[in-house]
Amino acid sequence: MKSFQHIKGFILIFILSSICTLAHAQVTYNITQEDALKVMLAAKEKAEKDNVLVNIAVVDAGANLKAFLRMDESYLGSIDVAVKKAKTARYFNIATGDLGKLTQPGGIIYNIEVSNDGLISFPGGVPIKNDDGEIIGAIGVSGGTIEQDHEIATTGALAAIE
Amino acid sequence: MKSFQHIKGFILIFILSSICTLAHAQVTYNITQEDALKVMLAAKEKAEKDNVLVNIAVVDAGANLKAFLRMDESYLGSIDVAVKKAKTARYFNIATGDLGKLTQPGGIIYNIEVSNDGLISFPGGVPIKNDDGEIIGAIGVSGGTIEQDHEIATTGALAAIE
Amino acid sequence: MKSFQHIKGFILIFILSSICTLAHAQVTYNITQEDALKVMLAAKEKAEKDNVLVNIAVVDAGANLKAFLRMDESYLGSIDVAVKKAKTARYFNIATGDLGKLTQPGGIIYNIEVSNDGLISFPGGVPIKNDDGEIIGAIGVSGGTIEQDHEIATTGALAAIE
Amino acid sequence: MKSFQHIKGFILIFILSSICTLAHAQVTYNITQEDALKVMLAAKEKAEKDNVLVNIAVVDAGANLKAFLRMDESYLGSIDVAVKKAKTARYFNIATGDLGKLTQPGGIIYNIEVSNDGLISFPGGVPIKNDDGEIIGAIGVSGGTIEQDHEIATTGALAAIE
Structure with a gap:
C-alpha cells in the first residue's frame, strides 16, 4: 500500500511536471482542513498523555493559520509562540530547533529571529x-x-501521513 | 434537567460570591478547550450544510485565541477577519453587527475600528x-x-450550552 | 490553440481531482517568477505609454510578494499602497475597487480596511x-x-495568459 | 571610456557642488529603475548559474524598495530577510556581514538588530x-x-556600474 502510494506519487509528479511546464504555473501541495484537524488532535492527545499543557498551531503551505487549539490553563504567552513556531518551520522548511543551532552568537544567521515579525528558533x-x-x-x-x-509537534506532524 | 442545571448554577454563584468576597478576587467563567472545539465544529458543520467556505475563530473570556479552523479554499483575508470578529465580540460583549450600528459616520463611537489593533464591526x-x-x-x-x-457564528455559540 | 489549452485544463483538473482525493492534499496553482516578471513589465510598459509614474507589486497565490518595481520619481507612499492593493486582491479574490463598493459608510463590510495589517479598497x-x-x-x-x-493593473494581469 | 566617465563624474560633482551651495539643498544620487532591474536580473542570472533559489531585493538611496523578485520554490521566510538585508546595507552603508562582526555579544553595537523594525547582520x-x-x-x-x-548580491551590485 505504502509502496503503491510512492509509485502513485512519482507518476503524479511526472504528470504535473509535464503539464505544468505547458500551463505556466507552479503547483503547490497544501494540507487540507481535515488533515490539519487530525494533526492538531493527535498532538492534543499526545500532550494529554504526557500531562503537558500546550498551545497547538497548524499552518498551511503558505504559512497561513489553518488550525489552532489552546489547552485549558496553558500559558497565555504560548499562543503567539506556538503560531510563530509553526510559521518559522514553514518559512524555512526546518524544525525550529535545528534553525536555532545556526542563530546563536557566532552562528551563521545570528539574530535572524527579528525578521518576519518574529521567528522562534528553539x-x-x-x-x-x-x-x-x-x-x-x-x-x-x-x-x-x-x-x-518538540515530541508533541512531531507526533502531530506524523499523523498527516497515517 | 435544564432547570436543575439552573439551580446548580445559582448555588454555584452564591457560594463563589461568598468565597470571593472573602478572598478578594474575581472569578472568571471561561470556555473550556472541549467546549471551544464543540463550538468550532458545530460552526464548521453548519457552514458545510450551507455550502459556505469560512474561517472560524473562538476566543476565551480573556479574548485570547482558543480554537481556530480555516476551511479549504476559504479567503486568505478571512483568517484575520474571523479572529478580529471574535475578539471584538468579547472586547465589548456584543454581536459585531450591533457594534457596527454605532460606528458609522455620525455614530456615537465613530471609527472605533482603529483601536485594539483593528476591530471588525459588521x-x-x-x-x-x-x-x-x-x-x-x-x-x-x-x-x-x-x-x-452571523448565522454560522450563532449556531456555533449555541453549541456551548447544549 | 486556445481551445486546446482549455481541454488540457479540464483534463488536468480531472486527473488532479482524482489523484488528490487519494493523496489527501489540496493542489494550489501558483504564478511563476517568469510570469510575475512578465506581468510586472507589461504593467510598466503600459504605465510608460500612459505617461504615469507608478509602483507595481505582484503577489503569488499565497499573497506573498513575488515581484516589485518602483518607477523613478513615483510617490514614496505608493510602495506600500501597491503591495497592499495586490495582497487585498488576493486575500478576497476581487478587484480592490469592487471591494471598496462594500466598505463605504453603511456598506456591508464597512471599515474592513483595518484588518490584515491594512487593506486598500480603491x-x-x-x-x-x-x-x-x-x-x-x-x-x-x-x-x-x-x-x-486599475487600467495598468488589468493590462499587467492579462499578460499572464498571453 | 571608463576614464572618460570618471572625468565626466568629477566635472558633474564640481558643477553640482557649486550649484547646491547656492541652492541650499543636498543632491542625492539614486539608482534608476532601469539599473535596479539590471542589478536584480544580474543577481537572478548568477543564482540560476549557481543553482540556488533566492529572493532578491533592491532598495534605493532612501532605503525604499525599488525592485524585488522571488524565485520559485525559494523560502517564504526569505522575502522579508532579503528586504531587510538590502535596507540594513543602505541604513549603515555597509555589507551586512561586516555589520554582524560588531553586533555579537560583547560587540560595540550588540543587538542593534532590534532597531529599524529588524536589521539583518549576516x-x-x-x-x-x-x-x-x-x-x-x-x-x-x-x-x-x-x-x-553574498556572492550573488555582489554580482548584482556590480552590474550597476557596467
Missing part, C-alpha cells in the same frame, strides 16, 4: 509532509519543556 | 454564553455573506 | 488568473489616478 | 555604488548559504 516547530515527502504545512507547539513541545 | 462575531448567561468567550466567522457568517 | 488591485480561470496571484498598482492604476 | 546585503563610488542603493539576497547570498 524546538517545538516541525514541517508537516505528505506521503511523498513534500512539505504541505507545519505545526508549532508551546507550553511544555522544549523536548516535550 | 456581522459574524457573537459572544458565547454559558447556561447562566455569563459570557465565557466569543466566536468569529468570516468567508460567507454577513448574514451567513 | 481601484488598482486585480487578481491574476491562468488560462483556466484559476487565481494564481494578484497585481497592485499605485501612483496614478485610480482609473489609470 | 552576509547577503551589499551597498550599490555608481561609477564615482557613491552609494546609490543596496541589494539584499536570501535563500542560499550566506556565502552564496
Whole structure:
C-alpha cells in the first residue's frame, strides 16, 4: 500500500511536471482542513498523555493559520509562540530547533529571529509532509519543556501521513 | 434537567460570591478547550450544510485565541477577519453587527475600528454564553455573506450550552 | 490553440481531482517568477505609454510578494499602497475597487480596511488568473489616478495568459 | 571610456557642488529603475548559474524598495530577510556581514538588530555604488548559504556600474 502510494506519487509528479511546464504555473501541495484537524488532535492527545499543557498551531503551505487549539490553563504567552513556531518551520522548511543551532552568537544567521515579525528558533516547530515527502504545512507547539513541545509537534506532524 | 442545571448554577454563584468576597478576587467563567472545539465544529458543520467556505475563530473570556479552523479554499483575508470578529465580540460583549450600528459616520463611537489593533464591526462575531448567561468567550466567522457568517457564528455559540 | 489549452485544463483538473482525493492534499496553482516578471513589465510598459509614474507589486497565490518595481520619481507612499492593493486582491479574490463598493459608510463590510495589517479598497488591485480561470496571484498598482492604476493593473494581469 | 566617465563624474560633482551651495539643498544620487532591474536580473542570472533559489531585493538611496523578485520554490521566510538585508546595507552603508562582526555579544553595537523594525547582520546585503563610488542603493539576497547570498548580491551590485 505504502509502496503503491510512492509509485502513485512519482507518476503524479511526472504528470504535473509535464503539464505544468505547458500551463505556466507552479503547483503547490497544501494540507487540507481535515488533515490539519487530525494533526492538531493527535498532538492534543499526545500532550494529554504526557500531562503537558500546550498551545497547538497548524499552518498551511503558505504559512497561513489553518488550525489552532489552546489547552485549558496553558500559558497565555504560548499562543503567539506556538503560531510563530509553526510559521518559522514553514518559512524555512526546518524544525525550529535545528534553525536555532545556526542563530546563536557566532552562528551563521545570528539574530535572524527579528525578521518576519518574529521567528522562534528553539524546538517545538516541525514541517508537516505528505506521503511523498513534500512539505504541505507545519505545526508549532508551546507550553511544555522544549523536548516535550518538540515530541508533541512531531507526533502531530506524523499523523498527516497515517 | 435544564432547570436543575439552573439551580446548580445559582448555588454555584452564591457560594463563589461568598468565597470571593472573602478572598478578594474575581472569578472568571471561561470556555473550556472541549467546549471551544464543540463550538468550532458545530460552526464548521453548519457552514458545510450551507455550502459556505469560512474561517472560524473562538476566543476565551480573556479574548485570547482558543480554537481556530480555516476551511479549504476559504479567503486568505478571512483568517484575520474571523479572529478580529471574535475578539471584538468579547472586547465589548456584543454581536459585531450591533457594534457596527454605532460606528458609522455620525455614530456615537465613530471609527472605533482603529483601536485594539483593528476591530471588525459588521456581522459574524457573537459572544458565547454559558447556561447562566455569563459570557465565557466569543466566536468569529468570516468567508460567507454577513448574514451567513452571523448565522454560522450563532449556531456555533449555541453549541456551548447544549 | 486556445481551445486546446482549455481541454488540457479540464483534463488536468480531472486527473488532479482524482489523484488528490487519494493523496489527501489540496493542489494550489501558483504564478511563476517568469510570469510575475512578465506581468510586472507589461504593467510598466503600459504605465510608460500612459505617461504615469507608478509602483507595481505582484503577489503569488499565497499573497506573498513575488515581484516589485518602483518607477523613478513615483510617490514614496505608493510602495506600500501597491503591495497592499495586490495582497487585498488576493486575500478576497476581487478587484480592490469592487471591494471598496462594500466598505463605504453603511456598506456591508464597512471599515474592513483595518484588518490584515491594512487593506486598500480603491481601484488598482486585480487578481491574476491562468488560462483556466484559476487565481494564481494578484497585481497592485499605485501612483496614478485610480482609473489609470486599475487600467495598468488589468493590462499587467492579462499578460499572464498571453 | 571608463576614464572618460570618471572625468565626466568629477566635472558633474564640481558643477553640482557649486550649484547646491547656492541652492541650499543636498543632491542625492539614486539608482534608476532601469539599473535596479539590471542589478536584480544580474543577481537572478548568477543564482540560476549557481543553482540556488533566492529572493532578491533592491532598495534605493532612501532605503525604499525599488525592485524585488522571488524565485520559485525559494523560502517564504526569505522575502522579508532579503528586504531587510538590502535596507540594513543602505541604513549603515555597509555589507551586512561586516555589520554582524560588531553586533555579537560583547560587540560595540550588540543587538542593534532590534532597531529599524529588524536589521539583518549576516552576509547577503551589499551597498550599490555608481561609477564615482557613491552609494546609490543596496541589494539584499536570501535563500542560499550566506556565502552564496553574498556572492550573488555582489554580482548584482556590480552590474550597476557596467
